[in-house]
Amino acid sequence: MTYAQFLEQTGVGPDMLARQAWRDNQAAMKAKKEKTALKNLSRIFGAVFTISGQKGFAAMTMRDLSAESGLSAGALYDYVGSKEGLLTMLQAAGRGLAGEVLERAVAGASDPWEQLKLVITHHLYMSEALPQWFYFSYMEARHLGDREKKAALAAEERSESTLAAILEQGVAQGRFYPVDARLLAAVGKAMLQEWYVKRGKYARRRVAVEDYAAFLIELFESRLRPARIMERKDDHAA
Amino acid sequence: MTYAQFLEQTGVGPDMLARQAWRDNQAAMKAKKEKTALKNLSRIFGAVFTISGQKGFAAMTMRDLSAESGLSAGALYDYVGSKEGLLTMLQAAGRGLAGEVLERAVAGASDPWEQLKLVITHHLYMSEALPQWFYFSYMEARHLGDREKKAALAAEERSESTLAAILEQGVAQGRFYPVDARLLAAVGKAMLQEWYVKRGKYARRRVAVEDYAAFLIELFESRLRPARIMERKDDHAA
């Protein structure tokens, strides 16, 4: 699947963050018209990403946010409750979104090789569709309160376990060469995170997300092929 | 080489940060006796690592630092100049230290397989010896001023290029299976960083640094072996 096909199929994009946040926090917001609320939430989120991408969320002031978003300080607080509340809202909205898409992705296949490819490509495509959110979520997780920090950690562990389960099953079925599944899943996640943590580097080098996905898949293949011999590229494809 | 041997050979440890900082900034500090300065710098650095490891450097206040280090606010400023100056000093001290050790490591071998192993193990051992500094440096790099940010980026690029050069040479000599050296070096660095960014996770799982090193080396081997067949483990060892 190409990135373009992924976008078309899932419809994931920055606007969905505002929609998710509006659904989750509608009651606490002063605005009553959905259209107004979505417009302003999008502005606020965009401004948060811009500023905290440069100097971090902790160093961002509400005055910075007011200037960048175009809303006054007063109006800001009709949407966000507090600075910490804003962080929590944004993290939760994205986590809900990303979780759904990724769970669905693996469910579509039963062959270990196919599952492995799906989980790699969908994780990368998801982070390509919401690059600012993924970077933000990664860098600012430790500023969350205890409750939210636990939720973020759990989501992280869940996605690693998904990958580890695929590897274990493949090994058990004799389709994958034996491997420490937990460890390979952990470094696999690190390589997936690399894509959005260093997004700018790959943009400069003109590496497309499909190139990166193909490279990771090939790396996994060379480790996991039962015979450890490189045969024709697609003799295990779906 | 085991981690214990590395420590013995290089003598790297947290105290060397204070020594390096003292050498670099002696003139700007009020204290004149080396022993006093080293003791206080060590306390300050340790406190910075503790606090900013929990909530980040930007969220750390100088009052926090005063309480955690045991020095008064006034005494703090006899060593650090400003909060931003403290960040710069700490980053520069560690970078100087880490750079030296890693450059020396690769110089000790000419065989591509041996060089690859050396660069992986030494990078991991170095970050194991100064775990708090590596984590701090990774997470707080974007709070640096423009000058220092460039220096940090250059150091990062240099270590990636070192790895890429080894890969390219190995491919050119026919010792490694052809590969996109830049891309493998980039994801390789990501896996090395994973070790200190998620240090706690591996401690909980009782994965030792030697285990992690062996796993990464094996992953590289399975991708780079010319025949792509897994033969006896040591038929390409030094």
Next chain:
DNA sequence: GTCTATAGAGCGATAGAC
């Protein structure tokens, strides 16, 4: 060489006009 006390700036958040 280290302390206490405090100046001066900038912060998050709110009240109330429109």
Next chain:
DNA sequence: GTCTATCGCTCTATAGAC
């Protein structure tokens, strides 16, 4: 639904006693 004006607080950094 959005604004301006401002409160009360905490921050970094310094002055000067010891």
